[in-house]
Amino acid sequence: MVTLKRPLDSMGFVERESRNGKQxxxxxxxxxxxxxxxxxxxxxxxPSGINPQEIDRQKLFGTPxxxxxxxxxxQFFHAPAFLRKYGLALYINDKKVSSYADLMYQxxxxxxxxxxxxxxxxxxxxxxxxxxxxxxxxxxxxILFDHVMFVYGYDEEYLYVLDTLTVPGLAYERVxxxxxxxxxxxxxxxxxxxxxxxxxxxxxxxS
Numbered sequence: 051m052v053t054l055k056r057p058l059d060s061m062g063f064v065e066r067e068s069r070n071g072k073q074x075x076x077x078x079x080x081x082x083x084x085x086x087x088x089x090x091x092x093x094x095x096x097p098s099g100i101n102p103q104e105i106d107r108q109k110l111f112g113t114p115x116x117x118x119x120x121x122x123x124x125q126f127f128h129a130p131a132f133l134r135k136y137g138l139a140l141y142i143n144d145k146k147v148s149s150y151a152d153l154m155y156q157x158x159x160x161x162x163x164x165x166x167x168x169x170x171x172x173x174x175x176x177x178x179x180x181x182x183x184x185x186x187x188x189x190x191x192x193i194l195f196d197h198v199m200f201v202y203g204y205d206e207e208y209l210y211v212l213d214t215l216t217v218p219g220l221a222y223e224r225v226x227x228x229x230x231x232x233x234x235x236x237x238x239x240x241x242x243x244x245x246x247x248x249x250x251x252x253x254x255x256x257s
Contacts, residue, residue, distance in 0.1 A: 053203030053210070054089070055178045061202070062088040062096040063229040066215035067103050073215050076120035078198040080105060081214040083129060083140075085200040086180040086252035091136060102214070123153055139255045143248050144170065157248075164243040168236070171201055171209070174251050183209060184248035185239055187220050196246060199234065208233040 064084070066073045084102045087095035094100055106114045112127035127150045133140055140147040143160040147153050162170070167183070174181040184198045197220065199211035211222070213230045222232040239247075 051203050051205045051210070052172070052175055054175060054180075056089060058202060058231070060092065061085070061212065062092060062101070063212070063231075064097050064101055064214055065230065074117075076117045077102065077214070079126065080111060082182045082198045082200050082250065083111065083133075083252065085212055086138070087136065089180045090138065090252075090254070123150070123157065126150070126153060129153070133252060134255070137255050138252050141251045141253070160248065161245055162247065162249060164240050164247065167243070167247060167249050168239075170249045172204060174249075174253075175201065175204060179251055179253045181252075182250040183211065183234070183239060184250060185242045186244055186246055187217060187242065196248075198250060199232075202231070207237075208235055209239065210234070 062085070064081070066077060066081070068074065081102050084095060084105060087100075100108075100110075105111060109128075110132050111129040112125045115122065115125050130140055130148050130150070130153070140153075142153075142156040143162040145152075145156050145160055147156055171181055171183060181201050182198050183201055184196055186196045188195045197217055199213050201209050201211050203210040210225070211232050211234050213232060215230065216224065221238055222234040225231045225233055
């Protein structure tokens, strides 16, 4: 198994917040970015410091929106600039995201084959770069639902991912009872892959 060069038990595991007894939806991108910040700056971004709920409260990435507006991505309007303050850059499918317009363009129009996605993920893990897999999990006639998960490591059969909740219908296996850490079968990723599959990464800026 190949993993990031950070002990798993040092990652700042968090659980998705709840409202009226139900866990909130459409927060996976926020939670991925939190894990990236925790990976690079654990002294600042951690469960008792700046955690996902605090990110929303302070509107660090943008103004949180109701779930029916999550598709607009305006809740991430300031995310590229916020990452830059910490010397980090966001990429989707190997394309740099420097603004909200870049974010929307890459989400709508960037394309990556399954084979290239897996190759990219493995390279980034080997280079100790925070990365995520973004796969479709269900779709209706007009809406496709996807899910972004921080990837900690991989082996021949699985990707090992950090999540903040357990997604119903997503056939991944929880590894530890006390944290949201899962084995995600490569076969499932390949089966679900389509033109909207993506690989995200956040890395130290080169400039």
